[in-house]
Amino acid sequence: MLDIKFIRQNTDFVRQKLYTRGQTLNLDGFIRLDEKRRNILQEVETLRNERNSVSKQVGERKKKKEDATELIAQMGGVSSRIKELDEELAETEEELDRLAMLIPNIPHESVVFGKTSDDNHLIRTWGEKRVFSFPPKPHWEIGEQLGILDFARGAKITGARFTVYRGAGALLERAVANFMLDLHTREHGYTEILPPFLVNRESMTGTGQLPKFAEDSFRIGIDDNTDYFLIPTAEVPVTNLHRAEILDEKDLPIYYVAHTPCFRAEAGSYGKDTRGLIRQHQFNKVELVKFSTPENSYGELEKLTINAEEVLKRLCIPFQTVSLCSADLGFSAAKTYDLEAWMPGQETHREISSCSNFEDFQARRASIRFRREENGRIEFVHTLNGSGLAVGRTVVAILENYQEEDGSVVVPDALKPYLHGLERIT
RNA sequence: GGAGAGAUGGCUGAGUGGUCGAAAGCGAUCGCCUGCUAAGCGAUUGUAUGCCCUAAAAGGUGUACCGCGGGUUCAAAUCCCGCUCUCUCCGCCA
Numbered sequence: 366m367l368d369i370k371f372i373r374q375n376t377d378f379v380r381q382k383l384y385t386r387g388q389t390l391n392l393d394g395f396i397r398l399d400e401k402r403r404n405i406l407q408e409v410e411t412l413r414n415e416r417n418s419v420s421k422q423v424g425e426r427k428k429k430k431e432d433a434t435e436l437i438a439q440m441g442g443v444s445s446r447i448k449e450l451d452e453e454l455a456e457t458e459e460e461l462d463r464l465a466m467l468i469p470n471i472p473h474e475s476v477v478f479g480k481t482s483d484d485n486h487l488i489r490t491w492g493e494k495r496v497f498s499f500p501p502k503p504h505w506e507i508g509e510q511l512g513i514l515d516f517a518r519g520a521k522i523t524g525a526r527f528t529v530y531r532g533a534g535a536l537l538e539r540a541v542a543n544f545m546l547d548l549h550t551r552e553h554g555y556t557e558i559l560p561p562f563l564v565n566r567e568s569m570t571g572t573g574q575l576p577k578f579a580e581d582s583f584r585i586g587i588d589d590n591t592d593y594f595l596i597p598t599a600e601v602p603v604t605n606l607h608r609a610e611i612l613d614e615k616d617l618p619i620y621y622v623a624h625t626p627c628f629r630a631e632a633g634s635y636g637k638d639t640r641g642l643i644r645q646h647q648f649n650k651v652e653l654v655k656f657s658t659p660e661n662s663y664g665e666l667e668k669l670t671i672n673a674e675e676v677l678k679r680l681c682i683p684f685q686t687v688s689l690c691s692a693d694l695g696f697s698a699a700k701t702y703d704l705e706a707w708m709p710g711q712e713t714h715r716e717i718s719s720c721s722n723f724e725d726f727q728a729r730r731a732s733i734r735f736r737r738e739e740n741g742r743i744e745f746v747h748t749l750n751g752s753g754l755a756v757g758r759t760v761v762a763i764l765e766n767y768q769e770e771d772g773s774v775v776v777p778d779a780l781k782p783y784l785h786g787l788e789r790i791t
Numbered sequence: 792g793g794a795g796a797g798a799u800g801g802c803u804g805a806g807u808g809g810u811c812g813a814a815a816g817c818g819a820u821c822g823c824c825u826g827c828u829a830a831g832c833g834a835u836u837g838u839a840u841g842c843c844c845u846a847a848a849a850g851g852u853g854u855a856c857c858g859c860g861g862g863u864u865c866a867a868a869u870c871c872c873g874c875u876c877u878c879u880c881c882g883c884c885a
Contacts, residue, residue, distance in 0.1 A: 406841055410854045417854090420866040424809035433865080440865040611801095611838090741820090743838085 366465050366730045369399055382471045385478050385691035395464050402457045409450040416443050466576055470726040472691045473663075473700040479690025485703070486690065491674065492683030494707055495766060502772075503710035504764040505641035508534060510772050511790055514642070525639075526631065526646045533790045537763070538649065540783035542624050542756050545651040545676055549753055553672045555622035555653060560602035562625055563593040568605040571731030573697035573723075580632045583646075595628035599652035600750045604727060607656060611743060612735040618665055619656040622753065624649065642757045643715060649756040655749040656733065659725065662747035663700075666722040670702045673718045673753045679779040682762045683707040685714055699724045702751075706758070710765035717758045720751025 372379050373396060380392050419440055426433040477486050508514030513534025519527040530538050549555040563585060569575040574582060574597060583595040596602055603623050612619070627650050638644035653672060657665045670686065677684045689701040698721040705714035725745035728734065734743050767775045773791040776784055 403841065406854085410841065413855085414853060416865075421810070423865055427809080437865040444865070741836095 366726060367468055367471065368729065369461075369465065372396070372468075373399060379471065383469065385472060385476075386469060386694060387480065387692045388469060390468060395461070395468075398457060398461050398464070402454065402461055405450055405454045405457060409447055409454060412443055412447050412450070416440055416447065419443075463576075466570070466730075469696045470694075470699050470723065472694055473722070473724075476688065476694065476700055477690050480692050482690075482693045484690040485687040485693055488686040488688050488702065490683070490685040491678060492681065492707070494683050495709065497709065499770040501709040501765060501768060503641060504708075504761045507710070507764045507768050507772065507774060508642075511774070513537070513790065516641075524646075526644065528642060528645060533787065534760075536784060536787070537780075537790070538756060538760055540780050541759050541763070542649060542651060543783050544679075544780055545753060545756070545759075546622060546624055548676060548679070549622040549651070549653060549672060553620070553675075555620040555672075558599075558603050558606070558621045558623040560596075560599060560606070560623055560625065562596050562602075562628075564596055564601050564605065566592050566594070568601055568608070569594050571608050572601050572604050572727050573730065574601065577696060581630050583628045583630055596625060597629050598627050598650060598750075599623035599625040600654060603652065603654040604733075604748055604750065605731060607733045607746075608731040610733060612656065612733070612746065614658065614735050614738045617656060617658050617735060617746065618661065621654045622651060623654070624651045624756075626650075642761050645757065648758075651753050651756060653720075653751050653753040656735075657747045657749060658735070659744065659747050662722050662724065662749060665747075666700065666702070666720065666749055669749055669751050669753075670704070670720040673704055673720055673751050676754050676759070677704065677706060677717070677762075680759070680763065680777045681779075682759075682766050684717070695719075695721065697721075697723050697726050699726065704752075704754070706762040708762060708765050710768070715758060715761070717762065718752040718754045721749060723748045723750075 367379065372392065376392055376396060380390070383390055419436055423433045423436050423440075426436070477484065479485065505514065505516065509516070511533070513531055515529040515531055519529045522529070546557060550557050566575060569582065574594075582597055585591070585593045585595060587593075602625075603621050606621070607619075626647055628647050629645075631644060631646060634644060642648070653669055655665050655669060674684070674686065684704055684706045687703050687705065689698075689703060694701055701719055701721040703716050704718035704720070706717040708715050724747050727748045728745040733746050733748065735746050736743055763777060763780075764774055767777060769775065769789075771791075773789050775789050776787055781788070
């Protein structure tokens with residue numbers, strides 16, 4: 366959510382910035398509604414003031430055993446008018462809030478203008494693409510032939526886009542996750558969190574998944590009173606850890622890492638990436654989440670991205686890092702780096718991590734603030750997160766980059782401690 | 792699933808219709824005192840938001856908030872209704 370006062374005072378700037386996202390929003394209506402809200406507020410507060418002071422007088426008279434009927438009668442009309450205005454105010458605020466929740470974040474000044482993902486800006490590449498003496502296969506063929514990925518049975522027991530891992534495949538997935546968690550907790554200074562995988566509506570709204578992207582989530586209700594959602598990413602529970610809190614500046618930055626399953630309805634992506642592990646309704650991800658002061662958040666974004674890249678470097682998987690252009694940026698993000706791993710079986714780079722600075726966009730929605738040490742003033746924190754990394758897609762990258770002509774897969778050195786002596790999956 | 796108790800400021804905890812944004816204590820900050828520390832003394836100490844003032848802050852003023860939502864009343868932390876959460880006991884359970 367953006368600051369309404371900021372929108373009011375910088376309407377043209379906001380309009381122009383949102384335009385770069387390919388958005389055309391009616392800010393004028395929004396501004397007019399805000400004006401209406403302030404007018405009603407002024408009127409109702411004046412009346413409340415009157416009522417408060419008269420009520421006080423009534424109390425004083427009654428104490429002195431004096432007659433107050435005429436004062437009381439005088440307030441009858443005022444109270445009903447207040448009630449009317451309160452209703453009108455509530456309606457206006459609800460509508461204003463509804464509109465405010467649909468306005469995306471403003472891209473950072475370093476974000477390049479673009480219209481599609483083709484305009485994303487290449488930041489750096491790492492690693493040498495392996496030269497194969499045979500045509501490398503896509504992971505779904507490798508996985509099925511080795512009997513470690515079972516797409517047919519995943520579809521049988523649940524449906525499309527669900528997969529069963531078996532034997533060494535399950536072990537590999539577990540090893541990759543543990544390797545990532547150990548790297549981030551022991552070397553990068555993150556605190557491990559194991560959050561609930563179901564969250565309430567407030568949490569989903571706080572990080573920006575709701576109200577706009579409701580169709581992307583799985584919703585769970587045990588009865589009419591529960592309104593829970595399967596987490597689409599650990600970002601939701603972990604960022605909401607500090608919702609409606611005021612943190613101390615001395616505790617910042619806060620670094621969290623969480624390994625969780627992620628559930629995505631993937632509405633609107635029918636027919637896309639239908640084969641293999643790339644686009645699933647359920648997948649595992651190790652997520653990095655940071656809370657930072659505003660002045661440090663862009664430095665923290667660089668560090669977070671490097672922490673994510675380190676996973677691929679240790680696994681010796683070639684990748685490239687791109688900065689998303691204005692149109693490709695997610696709803697809540699001010700700036701995003703995507704890490705794209707090389708997938709030789711598909712002859713393409715695939716996104717394996719997305720690292721974003723949300724500035725105060727999520728903090729404002731979720732009311733996550735901190736107190737300045739020097740003057741005690743309260744400000745919104747900046748929130749950041751990034752995959753470190755998507756576990757399933759990392760397994761895909763390993764299978765495709767480490768495959769041999771006989772169909773076996775060599776275990777990357779970095780993972781050997783986690784695979785109990787297994788050197789090769791055959 | 793059944794029965795009961797509770798939710799008040801950073802914390803403990805008083806407050807059952809009016810002068811209560813809320814006693815008292817603790818903590819914190821500032822000042823005084825002090826060789827240092829401790830003790831003592833004094834002051835300050837919630838959040839949001841409208842308006843005024845300001846370059847901006849500071850400041851002034853109004854309003855709201857005592858788990859959340861609604862109701863009664865001239866007036867609600869206090870009374871009524873619904874909900875959520877916490878705790879205790881019983882049952883069930885990995």
